[in-house]
Ligand code: C2O
């Protein structure tokens with residue numbers, strides 16, 4: 001939402017024949033107070049690096065035959081280290097941004113798309129006005145200027161569109177990419193880098209006969225979340241990664257609208273996780289499979305040094321019970337063979353077993369990497385330091401009567417309630433209750449639906465301190481719980497039906513609006529999103 005006064009003022013100025021150039025020369029024509037957020041570069045901000053990101057409609061070649069029309073972000077480094085941006089021309093993905101902690105960055109977002117949009121830096125601790133709140137969406141032809149310092153520790157973050165009620169559609173069309181941060185502590189570890197450090201974003205889509213993205217979601221599909229029948233990794237169908245006989249750092253991001261993955265190697269090798277949403281763990285954790293909800297990240301250490309040339313390994317998503325989920329998303333596209341062949345008649349379900357990508361050992365190298373015993377130091381947040389140690393801020397998650405709600409409320413701009421005001425520079429205990437206490441929560445009754453909700457908070461990373469389930473044998477929970485990894489820093493946490501998850505979340509440095517929402521993008525667009533006012 002743009003400031004109305006500002007819009008009127010600009011219209012008046014336009015009528016009066018005052019051009020943008022004149023405004024630049026006589027900035028006092030627009031006093032700073034009414035100047036729209038993000039409308040200009042501020043003269044007292046000295047960026048180490050300046051980037052432009054331009055969103056435009058483009059055709060990319062995903063399949064044989066017709067090209068696919070997507071919403072592509074094209075990145076360019078205007079000033080500073082050119083390696084900060086890597087564009088992948090053959091995919092719909094937005095470019096990967098790589099920056100170092102402490103760098104100051106200015107990003108120009110140019111919107112050449114036929115829709116208002118705005119980008120959000122998922123997982124980054126930035127000022128409220130730089131966070132991509134939907135109220136800052138810019139129209140076609142407009143520009144938004146972001147300026148912030150990278151305060152986050154090294155980690156695999158990402159960015160995506162965040163336009164109210166259109167986020168799912170925008171992300172689906174391509175408006176999402178990696179935002180990778182490094183720091184000195186991480187670099188001292190000498191983890192696999194360059195070609196041995198591989199970001200992998202997993203997504204599902206539907207394509208029509210002409211290779212065009214298909215996002216037909218009726219009410220039922222929106223309630224359950226979109227599920228596509230074609231799995232893509234880094235924007236590529238039937239993705240294969242050639243690897244050498246050494247160790248790899250794989251950064252897995254679930255960039256899907258709503259699909260949850262239960263990731264495991266097909267030969268039964270357990271997974272060694274070295275990092276989650278907010279960067280490295282203290283030490284690697286070994287899990288039989290990874291439960292990866294939308295927006296979550298896990299970095300894994302995979303060592304191929306004892307493998308023969310020609311060995312193939314497949315990362316699969318294993319079957320699980322998704323609670324209330326299970327409807328197909330989108331229309332019946334052409335069955336695309338291969339990857340999703342096992343999904344039966346082109347129908348995509350939550351919790352099916354299917355391959356995600358394949359790794360092929362194809363090169364001998366004599367590197368010998370040792371996984372460091374200690375990866376980082378994470379200071380545990382303490383309940384005793386919270387502002388509200390004995391009265392967690394409870395957020396009940398519910399789906400009822402065609403709406404997705406947080407504490408019974410739907411998203412509305414500028415609708416801050418008493419319990420959504422947070423004093424700045426405090427630590428808060430919060431709990432996400434998905435039917436744990438019964439009542440209006442996730443489980444049935446009164447037209448409600450039991451559904452998993454990946455809950456995300458903007459701003460600083462948080463720590464999960466407790467996970468409680470109403471009933472250990474709750475089907476959905478039991479089928480994915482061994483793949484949870486609640487250690488380290490998180491910005492998104494999956495809350496299964498019947499569960500309550502308690503977190504400690506810091507609200508330091510910045511005042512203003514910071515969102516909290518379900519990262520099932522269909523749920524988010526249906527209103528399962530609210531603002532917190534930090535002040
Ligand atoms: Cu990944 Cu509010 O976003």
Ligand code: CU
Pocket residue numbers: 120121122123456457458
């Ligand atoms: Cu976010």
Ligand code: CU
Pocket residue numbers: 404452453454518519520523524528
């Ligand atoms: Cu949800």
